[in-house]
Amino acid sequence: xxxxxxxxxxxxxxxxxxxxxxxxxxxxxxxxxxxxxxxxxxxxxxxxxxxxxxxxxxxxxxxxxxxxxxxxxxxxxxxxxxxxxxxxxxxxxxxxxxxxxxxxxxxxxxxxxxxxxxxxxxxxxxxxxxxxxxxxxxxxxxxxxxxxxxxxxxxxxxxxxxxxxxxxxxxxxxxxxxxxxxxxxxxxxxxxxxxxxxxxxxxxxxxxxxxxxxxxxxxxxxxxxxxxxxxxxxxxxxxxxxxxxxxxxxxxxxxxxxxxxxxxxxxxxxxxxxxxxxxxxxx
Amino acid sequence: xxxxxxxxxxxxxxxxxxxxxxxxxxxxxxxxxxxxxxxxxxxxxxxxxxxxxxxxxxxxxxxxxxxxxxxxxxxxxxxxxxxxxxxxxxxxxxxxxxxxxxxxxxxxxxxxxxxxxxxxxxxxxxxxxxxxxxxxxxxxxxxxxxxxxxxxxxxxxxxxxxxxxxxxxxxxxxxxxxxxxxxxxxxxxxxxxxxxxxxxxxxxxxxxxxxxxxxxxxxxxxxxxxxxxxxxxxxxxxxxxxxxxxxxxxxxxxxxxxxxxxxxxxxxxxxxxxxxxxxxxxxxxxxxxxxxxxxxxxxxxxxxxxxxxx
Numbered sequence: 001x002x003x004x005x006x007x008x009x010x011x012x013x014x015x016x017x018x019x020x021x022x023x024x025x026x027x028x029x030x031x032x033x034x035x036x037x038x039x040x041x042x043x044x045x046x047x048x049x050x051x052x053x054x055x056x057x058x059x060x061x062x063x064x065x066x067x068x069x070x071x072x073x074x075x076x077x078x079x080x081x082x083x084x085x086x087x088x089x090x091x092x093x094x095x096x097x098x099x100x101x102x103x104x105x106x107x108x109x110x111x112x113x114x115x116x117x118x119x120x121x122x123x124x125x126x127x128x129x130x131x132x133x134x135x136x137x138x139x140x141x142x143x144x145x146x147x148x149x150x151x152x153x154x155x156x157x158x159x160x161x162x163x164x165x166x167x168x169x170x171x172x173x174x175x176x177x178x179x180x181x182x183x184x185x186x187x188x189x190x191x192x193x194x195x196x197x198x199x200x201x202x203x204x205x206x207x208x209x210x211x212x213x214x215x216x217x218x219x220x221x222x223x224x225x226x227x228x229x230x231x232x233x234x235x236x237x238x239x240x241x242x243x244x245x246x247x248x249x250x251x252x253x254x255x256x257x258x259x260x261x262x263x264x265x266x267x268x269x270x271x272x273x274x275x276x277x278x279x280x281x282x283x
Numbered sequence: 284x285x286x287x288x289x290x291x292x293x294x295x296x297x298x299x300x301x302x303x304x305x306x307x308x309x310x311x312x313x314x315x316x317x318x319x320x321x322x323x324x325x326x327x328x329x330x331x332x333x334x335x336x337x338x339x340x341x342x343x344x345x346x347x348x349x350x351x352x353x354x355x356x357x358x359x360x361x362x363x364x365x366x367x368x369x370x371x372x373x374x375x376x377x378x379x380x381x382x383x384x385x386x387x388x389x390x391x392x393x394x395x396x397x398x399x400x401x402x403x404x405x406x407x408x409x410x411x412x413x414x415x416x417x418x419x420x421x422x423x424x425x426x427x428x429x430x431x432x433x434x435x436x437x438x439x440x441x442x443x444x445x446x447x448x449x450x451x452x453x454x455x456x457x458x459x460x461x462x463x464x465x466x467x468x469x470x471x472x473x474x475x476x477x478x479x480x481x482x483x484x485x486x487x488x489x490x491x492x493x494x495x496x497x498x499x500x501x502x503x504x505x506x507x508x509x510x511x512x513x514x515x516x517x518x519x520x521x522x523x524x525x526x527x528x529x530x531x532x533x534x535x536x537x538x539x540x541x542x543x544x545x546x547x548x549x550x551x552x553x554x555x556x557x558x559x560x561x562x563x564x565x566x567x568x569x570x571x572x573x574x575x576x577x578x579x580x581x582x583x584x585x586x587x588x589x590x591x592x593x
Contacts, residue, residue: 067351110380117351119379122371128341129376132348139330140352159372162341170333 002226004219008051012218014281015046015085017274020247022081022094024270027262030098033106035251035260038078040182040215040242041149045082047221048147057087060114066144067117067133071126071160072151072180073107074259079116080104088115124157126150127177131167134175134235145228148177153185156194161206164235168207173229177208177237180215182244184255203237215240249273287450288425291389294446295320297432298357302328308436311346311358313339319359319389339364343372343386350382355436361395362388362404362445366411377441378414384442385435391445392482392532393565396573400564404445409537411443412510418442418463419510421531421539423484424454427507430461438463447482447532449570454488455505466513472500475592476520479530480506480539483579487530490584497585499592509542517546521553528556528588532579535559556591558584 004012019042027033049055053066070079077097084091089103093113096102103112107121117133120126126148134146154160167175179199187193196202200210209230213220221240230236244258245251248270251260262270302308302324310316310324310332325332335342339360346356358365365386366373377384388407395402412419418438422428428446435442454469466478470491479487484505491501502524504516521527527547529540540557547553560577567573574580578587 069348118347119375122375124340125344125372125376128344128372129348129351129380131341132345133351134348135333135345136349136352136354139354142352159340159344162338163344166335166338166341166345169336 001223004051004222009218012043012046012050015050016042017277017281018085019045019078019081021274022084023077024267024274026077026080026094026097026104027260028267029095032259032261033077033097034074034258035077035248036184036244036258037072037075037151037180037182039246039248040244041075041078041180042246043216043218044149044178044180044221044240045078047218047225049082049086051222052225053147054144055086057115060088064142064144066147067130068147068149069118069126069130069133070108070120070149071130072123072149072154073120075149075151075180076106076108079108083113083115089113123151123154124159127160127163127167130175131163131172134167134172135170138172138174145174145176148175150177150179151185152179152181152183152190152196152199153193155179155196164203164206164208167235171233172235173233175235176225176228177235179237179239180242181239182242184244184253184258186255186258188255199239207234208237209234210237210239212239212241215242216246247274247277287452290425290428290446290451291320291448293425293428294387294432295323297429299323299327301433301436302331305355305436307353307355309333309349309354309356311335311342311356313337313342313360313364315360319387321359340369340372343369344376346384347376347380347382350384355383355385357385357387359387359389361402362391362407363402366404366407366443370410373411374414378417381416382441383439386443388443388445390448392447393570393573394448396570397567399567403565405534405560405565406537407443407445408509408533408539409541412542416440417510418508420444420463420508421481422446422507423479423481423505424451426453426455426457426459427461427505431507434461434463445481449482451482452485454485464508464511464513466516467505467507468502469505470501470503472502473524474500475526475528475588476502476504476524477528477530477584477588478504478506478517478520478539478543480509481532483530483532483574486574486579486581486584489581490588493581493585494588497589499589501588506539509539512542512546514546514550517543518551521547521551526554526591528591529558530579530584531559532574533559535561556587558587
């Protein structure tokens with residue numbers, strides 16, 4: 001297990017902030033986008049790409065790298081933002097979001113930009129793909145980890161549970177899933193639309209080891225993610241409790257901001273709020 | 284003509300050969316290893332034979348992820364369960380992600396004749412060939428199966444191959460040059476062209492022999508690759524023989540007949556007949572009798588061709 005110093009935590013907070021700022025920047029460029037789930041994973045991505053994962057922006061195909069599969073592909077605005085910040089591609093590309101033939105489709109395409117490991121968007125695919133990666137790496141004795149970010153609404157796809165069983169059966173202890181439990185999906189509260197609670201017990205019963213954290217607390221993310229595997233021979237899952245659209249007061253914890261068709265007024269408020277946060281971070 | 288051979292056994296032996304040549308080749312089973320001909324591979328390379336149980340959506344995703352690490356997974360199971368059921372996984376995780384995975388649907392077509400439509404696969408070619416970049420192979424005899432298995436292991440990219448289960452007679456020469464995407468003229472003739480594929484290529488072959496006795500010289504083409512399709516050979520046949528008959532153990536729409544018609548309608552319109560299963564869930568019963576319901580026995584094929592040319 002590794003911890004963050006206070007200074008390191010502040011640095012990561014700035015990165016998470018920058019992710020949020022760039023998510024809003026892309027939505028401004030494209031007029032609309034999946035904002036809620038992108039903003040709820042900003043801290044996880046900041047910690048993963050700047051502290052936890054072995055990656056090399058100059059050699060994105062490096063065999064020994066750690067991999068991240070964004071199973072909930074609609075959260076990709078946050079992934080685009082963190083990859084740009086980490087140096088995988090020029091940040092100016094972010095301004096092309098929504099344009100014809102842009103390298104930033106609304107769900108990621110691994111052949112359009114370096115650093116993307118899979119083409120996701122249809123839910124319930126990422127865990128199987130990540131499981132295959134983890135298995136292949138293990139077979140070859142490569143000491144790399146595979147990280148997956150899933151949504152809590154996504155867990156209703158049955159294919160996830162096929163993958164969960166297989167990952168456990170094949171003892172993929174190099175696999176770590178973050179469930180972004182922001183408790184909302186398009187139609188409302190996840191527990192009301194289709195409940196998969198108690199989540200921890202469900203994952204445990206599939207042979208996984210589970211931890212629950214505050215998904216916006218960078219120290220908790222760092223400590224949990226660097227303790228993998230939680231038990232040797234078993235895959236790990238972190239249930240990260242988060243707030244959908246975290247950072248935008250008018251959109252936080254609201255299902256109708258799953259996909260945001262941004263009005264000029266809202267964009268103004270968003271930019272003002274982000275400026276306030278930025279000022280706070282500088283102090 | 285040499286002895287008929289079990290297609291699954293031929294495939295399983297070929298997979299061992301490619302496995303010997305390339306340590307990245309894996310076999311992936313969904314609780315149907317021995318029925319899929321994988322037993323010799325499992326015996327020879329136990330650590331490269333991965334069992335997943337009855338999980339046909341999951342195995343396509345796992346195969347995709349394995350391929351990203353350089354592995355060459357051969358996913359083998361009952362045809363509808365690796366095509367119709369996990370179609371979106373095939374489309375996105377293999378096609379859209381361009382992963383080097385070979386999916387083999389066995390006991391395809393009407394093979395599971397007595398088990399009924401849930402286990403029959405009459406739409407696999409139609410749906411899988413809509414996926415950009417996926418090669419679709421339907422070998423016509425044991426020689427094709429062996430050569431296709433080797434060719435697929437060497438080909439970089441996603442592919443689907445279907446095989447049946449009843450024994451298949453040898454029709455091709457053992458030493459012929461197999462190339463993905465290139466059809467083979469098995470018999471010359473200029474009165475009409477019969478294009479056959481897969482399990483019923485032999486029926487088309489025997490039909491052409493019956494026709495020969497009646498003085499009808501049919502050209503016979505083995506179209507073992509349905510995607511990419513051999514446009515040149517099809518257009519040449521249409522130009523030189525003026526009539527085309529397709530023979531397949533598949534629905535009439537979307538399969539061989541549909542694919543050939545797509546080429547000809549745009550590039551060289553020509554009268555056609557299509558033999559296969561029309562728009563219905565097929566019946567059940569003994570395999571050979573079932574083929575007879577859909578006009579796929581040699582005498583029936585010959586009769587259809589005869590009516591067409593005279």
